[in-house]
Amino acid sequence: MMKGKRILLIIGGGIAAYKALEVIRRLRDRGAAVTPVLTRAGEEFVTPLSVAALAGHKVYRDLFDLTDEAEMGHIQLSRSADLIVVAPATADLMAKMAQGRADDLASTLLLATDTPVLVAPAMNVRMWDHPATQRNIATLKADGVRFVGPDDGAMACGEFGPGRLSEPMEIVAAVAASFGAQPLAGRHILITSGPTQEPIDPVRFIANRSSGAQGTALAQACLGLGATVTFVTGPATVPPPTGAAVVRVETAAQMLAAVQAALPADAAIFAAAVADWRVAEAGAAKLKKRPGEGPAPLTLIENPDILATVSRGENRPRLVVGFAAETHDVLTHAQDKLRRKGCDWIVANDVSPATGIMGGTENEVTILRADGTTPWPRMTKDQVARRLAEEIAAALG
Numbered sequence: 001m002m003k004g005k006r007i008l009l010i011i012g013g014g015i016a017a018y019k020a021l022e023v024i025r026r027l028r029d030r031g032a033a034v035t036p037v038l039t040r041a042g043e044e045f046v047t048p049l050s051v052a053a054l055a056g057h058k059v060y061r062d063l064f065d066l067t068d069e070a071e072m073g074h075i076q077l078s079r080s081a082d083l084i085v086v087a088p089a090t091a092d093l094m095a096k097m098a099q100g101r102a103d104d105l106a107s108t109l110l111l112a113t114d115t116p117v118l119v120a121p122a123m124n125v126r127m128w129d130h131p132a133t134q135r136n137i138a139t140l141k142a143d144g145v146r147f148v149g150p151d152d153g154a155m156a157c158g159e160f161g162p163g164r165l166s167e168p169m170e171i172v173a174a175v176a177a178s179f180g181a182q183p184l185a186g187r188h189i190l191i192t193s194g195p196t197q198e199p200i201d202p203v204r205f206i207a208n209r210s211s212g213a214q215g216t217a218l219a220q221a222c223l224g225l226g227a228t229v230t231f232v233t234g235p236a237t238v239p240p241p242t243g244a245a246v247v248r249v250e251t252a253a254q255m256l257a258a259v260q261a262a263l264p265a266d267a268a269i270f271a272a273a274v275a276d277w278r279v280a281e282a283g284a285a286k287l288k289k290r291p292g293e294g295p296a297p298l299t300l301i302e303n304p305d306i307l308a309t310v311s312r313g314e315n316r317p318r319l320v321v322g323f324a325a326e327t328h329d330v331l332t333h334a335q336d337k338l339r340r341k342g343c344d345w346i347v348a349n350d351v352s353p354a355t356g357i358m359g360g361t362e363n364e365v366t367i368l369r370a371d372g373t374t375p376w377p378r379m380t381k382d383q384v385a386r387r388l389a390e391e392i393a394a395a396l397g
């Protein structure tokens with residue numbers, strides 16, 4: 001994990017600087033030591049006191065702070081870390097880095113270091129798109145600097161597009177990845193994904209529009225953090241993750257049996273869109289139209305609730321996560337599911353057609369837990385997956 005790793009965190013200016021506080025907290029939760037450096041512009045957005053309190057460490061601010069030079073010169077400060085993280089990195093700070101300027105503490109540290117550097121940019125979309133910024137990014141990448149983000153989305157300035165600072169958990173995941181950390185190593189994660197198909201007869205079935213994209217992304221993210229993944233999937237349209245033990249099923253009953261066979265697990269994530277009902281007596285032969293008799297009557301019976309069964313079962317994983325895909329009153333329904341199904345977290349989202357989420361590449365979720373409800377901004381399904389995998393790793397400890 002990150003235990004004992006020393007991270008020098010440079011906090012640049014910008015409205016997103018407040019997220020750096022959460023980054024500090026999350027890094028320390030994982031056992032990393034954080035030495036904070038606050039730029040002049042950064043100080044306009046977060047106070048040195050709150051940064052120092054969260055880091056449990058003095059904040060370095062000024063190049064010409066003689067006490068610091070006596071205690072620890074900037075050369076030593078820049079080299080005493082295992083990783084330098086710049087979050088948020090402004091367009092200006094990146095320009096300085098690309099040019100090798102050293103006119104304040106942050107830029108001097110970045111020039112003096114031989115430590116790997118991870119940059120999390122945050123700026124207005126026009127500044128991000130500007131050829132000068134893009135040139136600087138190319139230069140920095142060529143120099144070996146690694147990037148996390150920026151994300152796409154609505155920004156504080158009211159514009160929309162790339163430029164938003166990555167979410168704290170994504171930055172933490174990028175830090176972990178740069179140490180080759182595998183916080184889910186040795187953990188078994190069970191994931192259900194995709195739709196189920198409930199036969200009407202040998203050629204017809206009841207199904208839904210789930211593509212399996214979010215479940216697959218989750219499996220990939222958990223694998224990326226070192227987990228062993230059992231992936232129980234209905235007939236999805238996206239290919240299953242590579243590296244997981246894939247169990248293909250069609251019906252809800254088969255999915256329940258496959259899930260129970262895969263237990264025990266440390267955590268289970270129920271991302272499948274399970275059909276609520278099946279046809280009571282699916283025809284053994286194709287149903288035929290009978291002129292004058294009207295459509296064949298279909299009697300539906302309820303399918304087992306896999307999530308509720310596992311949440312209340314003997315072999316319950318330590319962490320059980322359900323999804324709630326809703327088209328209206330999202331939070332009310334999700335809260336009800338959290339209680340009714342006996343799981344630990346519900347990942348709720350609005351899948352009404354206007355959102356473009358069902359079958360699309362993006363998702364906008366809210367996480368409901370016993371200790372509170374947290375809305376996440378709209379991001380790609382891969383980003384939701386990475387962040388959720390990090391949260392799961394944190395919860396499993």
Ligand code: CTP
Pocket residue numbers: 192252270271272273274275276303304305306307308321322323324325337
């Ligand atoms: N789920 C399940 N087995 C079922 C139905 C749902 O495991 N038979 C799981 C889903 O994988 C998801 C959660 O329960 O994690 C919520 O699924 P959803 O379809 O939204 O809930 P339902 O209980 O079916 O409620 P409703 O259809 O009324 O919205």
